[in-house]
Amino acid sequence: MTRRTRLPNRTRTVGALITGGSRGLGLFMARELADRGCTVTIAARDAEELDRAAAQVRVETGATVHVAVCDVRDRAAVAAMMREAHERHGLDIVIANAGVIQVAPVEAIGPAEFTDAMDTMFYGALHTSLEAMPYLRANRGRLGLIGSVGGLLGVPHLLPYSCAKAAVGALAEGLHAEAAASGVSVTAVHPGLMRTGSHRQAEFGGDTSAEFGWFSTAAGAPLLSMDADRAARRIVDAVIRRRARLVLTAPAKAAQLAHGVAPGLTTRLNGVAARLLPSASGRGPLRQGAEAGEPRNPIARRIRAWGSARNDRAVREANQQEPGPRTSS
Template sequence: METSRSQSDHPVSLPNQNASASSENPLALVAGASRGLGFLVATALADAGHRVVLASRSADALTKAADTLVSHGHARSAVSTIVMDVSDRDGVARAVAQVEGEHGPIDVAIHVAGVIEVGPAENTTHEHIEGAMSIMAWGPINLSDAVIPGMRERGRGRFGVVTSIGGLLSAPHLLAYSTAKFAAIGYTEGLAASLAGTGVSATVIAPGLMRTGSHTAAQFYGNAQAEYAWFAPAASLPFVSMDATKAARRMVDGVLAGKPYVILTPAAKLGARVHGVMPGVTTRVMGLVGRALPGPVPGATTPVPGSKLAPRAGRFVKLLTTLGDRASRSNLEPEG
């Protein structure tokens, strides 16, 4: 998930140093690819033989991600980057035009960019929700507007949007996040239906908790330290969360196969099915879970990054986040 701010107002790409070496391979663009799950999705696409364009708002983070991919054995000629803010419609259009002008038509585009903000509804502001919507709802719309017309014209293409089980079943203390993810799922479902028979597909990707190391990049408000203390272990424990590398591979497999839906983790699959049949029951269960989480703090609306909260966490919390911390380091997330 991508939360860092752009260091440029215009698209900037690293040159594809030897395009002829891989120009026959399909081209994939991953939005939010500088770290975390987006980086792993880009890695999975590269492993599958695609030329990959990593897109994000931070030029420095993109350079680090591209260098890491190359250090893992991928050809420099098959890895490019472009600075792109998915919330900027015109900027996305310019970035996509630049990529296709330099590297040829985009065959696969996957939107992974996002931000996790954790806190009680009482401390959630309009600004929190608007920020989440700009990236995780408008982002997929802006990207699809830029890539889908060309795919339709060519009669082939794959488009994927990483949403969440939180977009099918709203979780407590993730109100802004779930609001944006619900919107993204509705849009991608409708897009998939409209593309039927064109040779182009759109895939909803709805994972449960994954060990991406996102707890250090997530933002916390209300009783921020207490919010971190429950979220970070939940995103790290092996029986609760899924290995993110495996998850990324399954996401890519589903998108390339043109599947309309990819739901990952047994808990996410079960939650989606139960909510579809008994939404009232699951809503009441989520209410009970919410009552067990930290209460609101008047006026505490300013998000605090997990990387600042991690060093102040208790010894037991640090023990529970061991796997998540390891994932954070390997997936280029901020270190706590």
């Protein structure tokens, strides 16, 4: 295991808060921060899910973990959460991670899905940043905004997600420039595919079983994705070290480079990839991964079982086993 970056010695407890912290990547980052001696608050919409996640972190790390039921789309609720966390243990590290994943061809969805993605991921990150900033300035704190490789280039069948994550990336870079003079660092994080069990909570439209099949396979494939605990360790290291930007996974770095050097070619290649993805089968309500169904083709089922095996094993550790209100990516 690589050596963890420790926070500088302080005379008081280091306070950390993570939105979307009840499951997935947010939960793995909460474990990392708790393991490094932070008092951690995890925030999400679902109280039962939060309590289960907090109990996991306490048992595994022995750290103090608080929970906050909060909808990051509501700025007033975020303001109250930040104030309470600051008064309880101070705010030194804040990571905006709350998100949703919608997997569908664009003709199978509509403006509502884009609004949902923007409200949760972009406005959620914006509310978190603006309400945390006064407390972080007082402590020369650290802010991390979780974007995605999907925000560095438009990904077919993930367009609401890509649009919202692109906005998060721009917000992180602009805040980094403006907050530097006050001593606050802002880290833009762009992970690639990670084995967080997110395929169980993602929402699927169009041919839902086929969409579930390709997404869960890609998200768990060893050469395309990385283990969530390793990703969380890298992200927390970057935030503590006050790095401006972190891109995770070799495929994500390659995609970023290709798009930067040859954006037209990359876009055309994306078009080729889109033709290989399932076609729309009409519009209807999105289904969570647990309800989307396995691919109907037996060969496709075997491929999904192989590609997603490690991701399926991450479901319980990532607290993704129960369908519920969407809180984290």
